[in-house]
Amino acid sequence: MTIAQQLQTAVPTITFVTEVTEANDSTGSIGQPGQYTSAAWIADTGAAAPEKSVVGGAVVEVFAVEADAQARLSLLQQHIGQGPAYNAEHHYLKGSVLLRVSGALGPEQAALYEQAFNGTGLE
Incomplete structure (x- = not known):
């Protein structure tokens, strides 16, 4: 199970997770030197867009x-x-994994993400 999927099981407002691939990465960053090797977008009901x-x-x-x-x-x-x-974001770093949470979700919702992220079993 991916980190994003683990978050989805812990944060009830997450509606779906989309894996970022070379085909759908609008920035073209995936796999580039110094950039992320994998990523996933997380849709949340609290986000406006x-x-x-x-x-x-x-x-x-x-x-x-x-x-x-x-x-x-x-x-x-x-x-x-x-x-x-x-826009404002909440950032959580754990080893080589960065979780970015939209500031539109507010501090209480971001805290749910942080708690779930810290419980994902990453070293």
Whole structure:
């Protein structure tokens, strides 16, 4: 079971999970050096837009090494609040896995994601 699927079993507002592939990755980042090796979009009923991105609820990004995940997190945090393309997000990092939760879900919902993420059994 993937991390996103584990989250889906723990967070009742998650409606579906879509695996990111080379064919549907709008950024073309999957598998590129320093980028995520796998990812999944998470749709949540609390998100306003049913998009296949963090805007639709959340996204799990898995990197080859922890340093790549930390670099991605640093880059995201630099851009938060820099305009409409970067809405507020909640970020949770665990090893080489980054969970990004839409700020539209609010702190209480984000806390549910965090709790579920921390319970996924990642080392």
